[in-house]
Amino acid sequence: MRGGIEFRALGELRTLRFSINAICRIEESTGKPIAELANIGANAKLQDIRAMFWGALEPQVTVEEAGEIMDELGLNRSAELIGEAFEKAFPEEADEAGSGKGSTGKKKKGAGA
Template identity: 40%
Template sequence: MSKPYIILELDRPRRLRYGMNALVTIEELTGKPISKLDLNAVSIKDLRAIIYAGLVHEDKELTPEKVGELIDEHGDMENVAKKLGEAMTAAFGKGKGSGPEAVNRE
């Protein structure tokens, strides 16, 4: 069974998912281990990298810069941050029971 995902509305509905490859990408882009990331005190650069890592699985053409543009043009930072939190919670197994509308599986 694959990792759960959260729908993030940007230019289109996109599936925000944090599996093993996404977590490695976050560590590579931020230079920090996942265990040291504090999502309540993250830089904008790291936030963009984290969102990119969660989206690139379904669109290999994405870049961190393109994700920044999508958020600027179609996103609401408060909603993006909320969805990021939901996706991270789902990835680490604490999202079960939050309802089928919040966590999806492929």
């Protein structure tokens, strides 16, 4: 896993990072695989968004504190931070989404190359 995204909220510098432990916390909390949560879009339940935000914060932060941080930041900014941290943790998935490359990350032969 790669580094996280730093931001300031409730007077403290925070880090949002999708580590293996963070992902396991999120999956335990929601009962859903991270791949499903990463693609929920407009159908997202607020509790799932908060769970993703909470799980990616420092382990000592409670779910309620995560909600308070999100209140301060606003829902849109909180969702942006989740997206940025997820892309930083999984850059190859973000690159493949719009690159026309296969799962190996390499262009397929004979595909206009």
